[in-house]
Amino acid sequence: MKTVIVYKWARNAEDAVVRNDGTVDWRNAKMTAGEDDFAALEAAKAIAEGDELIGLTIGDGDASWALARGVLQTISVTDASNLTDNASTAAIIVAAMRQIGGVDAVVIGDSEEYAGVPVALAGQLGWPAIAHVSSASAVDGRVQVVRKQGSSEQTISIAAPAVIAVSAASPEKKTPGMKEQLAARKRPVTKLTLAAIGAASDDKVSSKGTRLPETAAARIFDGDPAAAAEQLVAALRGEGVL
Amino acid sequence: MSDAWIIVTEEKQVAALVAAAKGLGGKITAIAVGPRALADAAAIAGPDEVKWVDAKGIPVEAYAGSVARLVAAALPKVVVASGTVEGRVLAGATAARLGAAVIPGGLKLSALGDRTVVERADLDGRVVETIEAAGPVVTFYAGDDVASEGFAAVPVEPVGTDAAADILVEKTEPAAGAGAGINQAAVVVSVGRGLKKKDDLAIVHDLANALGAEIGCSMPVADDLGWVEKERYVGRSGQHIAPQLYIAIGIRGAPQHLEGIRDAKVVVGINNDPDAPIFKFADYGIVGDLYDVIPALQAALGK
Ligand SMILES: Cc1cc2nc3c(=O)[nH]c(=O)nc-3n(C[C@H](O)[C@H](O)[C@H](O)COP(=O)(O)OP(=O)(O)OC[C@H]3O[C@@H](n4cnc5c(N)ncnc54)[C@H](O)[C@@H]3O)c2cc1C
Numbered sequence: 105m106k107t108v109i110v111y112k113w114a115r116n117a118e119d120a121v122v123r124n125d126g127t128v129d130w131r132n133a134k135m136t137a138g139e140d141d142f143a144a145l146e147a148a149k150a151i152a153e154g155d156e157l158i159g160l161t162i163g164d165g166d167a168s169w170a171l172a173r174g175v176l177q178t179i180s181v182t183d184a185s186n187l188t189d190n191a192s193t194a195a196i197i198v199a200a201m202r203q204i205g206g207v208d209a210v211v212i213g214d215s216e217e218y219a220g221v222p223v224a225l226a227g228q229l230g231w232p233a234i235a236h237v238s239s240a241s242a243v244d245g246r247v248q249v250v251r252k253q254g255s256s257e258q259t260i261s262i263a264a265p266a267v268i269a270v271s272a273a274s275p276e277k278k279t280p281g282m283k284e285q286l287a288a289r290k291r292p293v294t295k296l297t298l299a300a301i302g303a304a305s306d307d308k309v310s311s312k313g314t315r316l317p318e319t320a321a322a323r324i325f326d327g328d329p330a331a332a333a334e335q336l337v338a339a340l341r342g343e344g345v346l
Numbered sequence: 347m348s349d350a351w352i353i354v355t356e357e358k359q360v361a362a363l364v365a366a367a368k369g370l371g372g373k374i375t376a377i378a379v380g381p382r383a384l385a386d387a388a389a390i391a392g393p394d395e396v397k398w399v400d401a402k403g404i405p406v407e408a409y410a411g412s413v414a415r416l417v418a419a420a421l422p423k424v425v426v427a428s429g430t431v432e433g434r435v436l437a438g439a440t441a442a443r444l445g446a447a448v449i450p451g452g453l454k455l456s457a458l459g460d461r462t463v464v465e466r467a468d469l470d471g472r473v474v475e476t477i478e479a480a481g482p483v484v485t486f487y488a489g490d491d492v493a494s495e496g497f498a499a500v501p502v503e504p505v506g507t508d509a510a511a512d513i514l515v516e517k518t519e520p521a522a523g524a525g526a527g528i529n530q531a532a533v534v535v536s537v538g539r540g541l542k543k544k545d546d547l548a549i550v551h552d553l554a555n556a557l558g559a560e561i562g563c564s565m566p567v568a569d570d571l572g573w574v575e576k577e578r579y580v581g582r583s584g585q586h587i588a589p590q591l592y593i594a595i596g597i598r599g600a601p602q603h604l605e606g607i608r609d610a611k612v613v614v615g616i617n618n619d620p621d622a623p624i625f626k627f628a629d630y631g632i633v634g635d636l637y638d639v640i641p642a643l644q645a646a647l648g649k
């Protein structure tokens with residue numbers, strides 16, 4: 105199946121420092137691929153089954169991320185900015201997909217942070233979608249996916265074209281080596297602009313800033329371990345959980 | 347004041363979805379997609395009316411187009427969906443039909459003149475961001491559950507759908523580890539990479555025995571180190587558990603780990619790093635070396 109793998113390259117949210125006033129300091133945040141994206145790529149390869157597999161990234165996307173992982177061609181929409189509204193991000197991806205044409209399946213990381221992107225994408229394409237997928241393949245012209253739902257694991261079959269949002273189960277185990285990185289440099293990257301694909305990069309919402317959540321701070325016991333342990337046990341007995 | 351729709355795909359958070367939508371001050375219509383019992387649960391959670399799409403046992407996502415059409419016809423300013431995997435798909439389709447913005451992580455909603463204000467969790471819940479929208483907004487609820495206040499049931503109106511999308515469940519099996527004792531345990535003692543070697547698990551087992559607890563762990567302890575069975579790791583891709591008491595020993599508190607214990611009642615962190623994120627999430631904590639704290643806890647429990 106002709107498959108598109110959508111991936112992102114963005115500041116790592118885990119590196120962001122939250123200041124005491126609730127504002128966020130991004131200065132030391134490293135750029136990284138979405139943590140689910142490598143698993144999405146595995147699923148996309150399985151669905152493509154040797155047919156065309158095209159990478160697509162927007163904004164600061166490092167096109168070589170997919171090329172070094174065996175994708176032969178990728179498209180980058182270079183001037184898309186970081187948007188709060190997930191539907192606007194999806195609209196840019198949709199516009200880029202129109203340039204590709206004839207796509208049977210689009211596979212994308214089901215990131216926690218941008219949980220609305222895959223589903224808004226499916227909505228705008230008018231395609232069915234399955235989220236939180238752990239693995240996928242193509243079976244008899246349909247897409248077959250596996251996903252965990254509560255305490256059960258479902259195998260679901262969905263007619264193409266479809267959007268498949270994949271969640272990784274663990275960090276990527278084997279990252280590309282020097283040989284793959286070099287091969288990636290020889291592969292084609294098509295750079296597109298928003299104007300060229302007829303998309304806009306405007307947020308439909310505006311952020312008024314961030315603050316700390318109102319959660320009660322933990323009661324911390326420190327100092328002498330014996331005293332701390334006794335205080336903890338007393339507190340837990342008080343809660344009725346011991 | 348603005349009207350809202352809520353998209354309901356599971357009973358668990360219905361009352362919280364309605365409560366969040368009440369912040370807007372307008373009429374609330376719930377659309378429940380699933381079995382009749384789901385619609386009945388929505389009917390007593392406090393909305394003004396309930397529409398019911400009978401999912402007839404096929405995946406709820408197959409009705410995304412129908413739900414989008416039904417909701418968008420009413421032109422609501424705000425749509426709140428449960429953050430479940432199915433709820434999100436229905437909400438995404440609805441947003442496209444409405445031309446709405448999509449904001450994940452919704453906690454609280456209010457109307458400010460003709461604008462909508464969404465407070466949402468960001469950075470794995472480390473901050474709350476305030477967002478304003480002039481046009482329609484779709485958000486997935488990510489706040490806490492609230493207890494239903496026992497509202498009188500409003501009528502449930504079954505609604506017709508377009509042809510469902512071609513999505514079939516081929517097989518349903520118990521997920522790996524679904525039967526592990528850790529899922530039902532009242533107390534779980536869980537260990538992370540703060541433990542230096544496999545043999546040291548003995549002291550963790552001793553503590554668990556003293557507490558009548560099951561053993562859990564962080565992913566690397568099961569996956570990379572193989573010290574504990576894989577069925578026992580807790581988190582995003584591991585077990586999601588709801589014990590009365592969860593004691594995280596030498597576990598940093600990575601967001602992926604914390605996802606597995608959102609429903610735990612009381613969480614204790616034991617870590618030698620006072621800045622470990624587990625202390626931001628826990629109810630109680632001991633800052634100290636686990637090799638000192640575990641024996642001290644044993645002694646304190648014996649008193
Ligand atoms: C897609 C994906 C999915 C994932 N899913 C999961 C998941 O489901 N579950 C999960 O757990 N992880 C998951 N992870 C991994 C997660 O990001 C963390 O890497 C992992 O939880 C860290 O485990 P840890 O806290 O045991 O180890 P570390 O991060 O190494 O932390 C060890 C902690 O022990 C403390 N410590 C060290 N020595 C002592 C001592 N002597 N006494 C007391 N404290 C001490 C340290 O201060 C530190 O806080 C996932 C990651 C990805 C990318």
Ligand SMILES: Nc1ncnc2c1ncn2[C@@H]1O[C@H](COP(=O)(O)O)[C@@H](O)[C@H]1O
Pocket residue numbers: 110111112113114115116161162163164184185186187193212213215218221222
């Ligand atoms: N699933 C996705 N695929 C591709 N790009 C995305 C996805 N989700 C978000 N983005 C974009 O990735 C960037 C994230 O930037 P940052 O805020 O630095 O994390 C923004 O340009 C987003 O619009």
